[in-house]
Amino acid sequence: MKITKDLYQSNLVLLTDFYQLTMAYAYWKSGKGEQEAVFNLFFRKHPFQGGFTLAAGLDYVVDFCKNFKFEKGDLEYLAGMKNKDKSPVFEQAFLEYLKNLAFTCDIDAVEEGTVVFPNAPLIRVRGPLIQCQLLETPLLNIINFQTLIATKAARINIAAQGEPVLEFGLRRAQGIDGALAASRAAYIGGCTSTSNVMAGKLFGIPVAGTHAHSWIISFETELEAFVAYADAFPDQCVFLVDTYDTLNGVKNAIKVGEILRSKGKEMVGIRIDSGDLAYFSTKARQLLDEAGFPDAKIIASNDLDEHIIASLKSQEADINVWGVGTKLVTAYDQPALGAVYKLSAIRMADGTWDPKVKVSQQLLKINIPGVHNVKRYFTKGKAIADMIYLEDQDIDPKSVVIIDPIDATRRKRLMPVYYQEEVLLKPIFKKGEKVYDLPTLDAVRNRAAEQLESLDKTHKRLVNPHLYPVGLEENLHHLRMELVLKAKKFDNGMD
């Protein structure tokens, strides 16, 4: 998908925080700009108090990197930026440098639709410091949001237990790209369609919908409105029944359903958008069944989320299709994922890597150093643990121990000889050249479904999920501890 071309008619190289450009300038001036570095994008805690996160957004990242170029207009804008004393912020030679800057990084990333866990990288960027730094903000912007919404959608779809979830969020989404990116991510997370026609056009997502109360109240009576709708859409009739009196609305839908049937057509169903959805759906089901419409679907909407859907399921509501808008596309209960992008290694003059940690009072906030990757172990198709390991470390496959990054007393011994394994970070760009074929959106959606299937149901519980084990390989754990102790100079760790 070419977001830059289709949506913005330009590249997005200035879609970054100003401080990335000022740092880039200072790196350049200090001669460090080309020093090779490694940064990792990861999050520290699952959103929505859940037990899994579904990665999304890589397609946009690839598009962003392919179009990473400072063009004339971008440089003119930067040239016009002035300090308080009216001197230019960026000297001309630096703007020349930006003009000639070509994207040359290596990017390794988990594929879209992969289930991911805290602390393990979703994206690893390796390349000249300046380029790595300039990628921080756009990569976080893209991945944070789409991953958040794909995860929310997956939770909603889990609650719906395989029944279709129609995404209705456009009117409440966070602006234009918030809406489009949310529709895309919601589809990856398992939604069956979007109401957003432009998302349909841009991404090939199936577009679907019913009609609004305005249609009904524009007529003298509800029955007239249903008849006129059936006339326009004899093959796709879903009647919104709750404008005046829901059960009377169902009776009117049945009347029009019978008219349609006399013409050899079949109504698709009804939609209920207010009131007690358990009560009205059960009553509506009885009326439809008694009238000979057992196949008519009952669609419910109205501020739904995974918790209300799960509650309606437990109340045995007779709902077959779920329309979900606001709470999905705005990630209502947690508006940001909180993924970060941290430097983990820098290449020294002698060619060796210098692993880096940013020390914090909380172990949770201390990043994982070095050039690392993630391996997932499976037994009988089920994911059992993820190991974060140093890429150049020899690991004895017969005895793998992973250590919890927050609590080193929590360890798990793995016997990989009995397992299948998958390295999660896949090469996407090598020296700036794309080496990865982007899958279609449908393939990403299928991967998400398979990945969720590979996860034990205890991790997919909506509340108080069982923690999936993610640990550091022993050597990486020791390296991290060593660096932390060194940085804290041993004695002030308890200030």
Ligand SMILES: Nc1ncnc2c1ncn2[C@@H]1O[C@H](COP(=O)(O)OP(=O)(O)OP(=O)(O)O)[C@@H](O)[C@H]1O
């Ligand atoms: N049986 C139910 N169990 C749990 N939650 C429900 C049930 N029925 C509906 N809900 C949810 O309760 C909330 C009801 O919203 P609200 O108080 O706005 O009432 P309403 O029926 O939508 O009123 P209005 O007619 O003004 O739209 C919605 O989020 C809806 O999804």
Ligand SMILES: O=P(O)(O)OC[C@H]1O[C@H](OP(=O)(O)OP(=O)(O)O)[C@H](O)[C@@H]1O
């Ligand atoms: O409730 P959501 O999950 O956001 O789903 C979309 C909602 O948008 C429409 O009504 P709208 O909210 O615009 O008006 P209403 O609440 O007055 O029906 C529709 O009838 C749904 O209720």
Ligand SMILES: O=C(O)c1cccnc1
């Ligand atoms: O098609 C629908 O029923 C629909 C679309 C947008 C928002 N609410 C409902």
Ligand SMILES: [Mg+2]
């Ligand atoms: Mg509403």
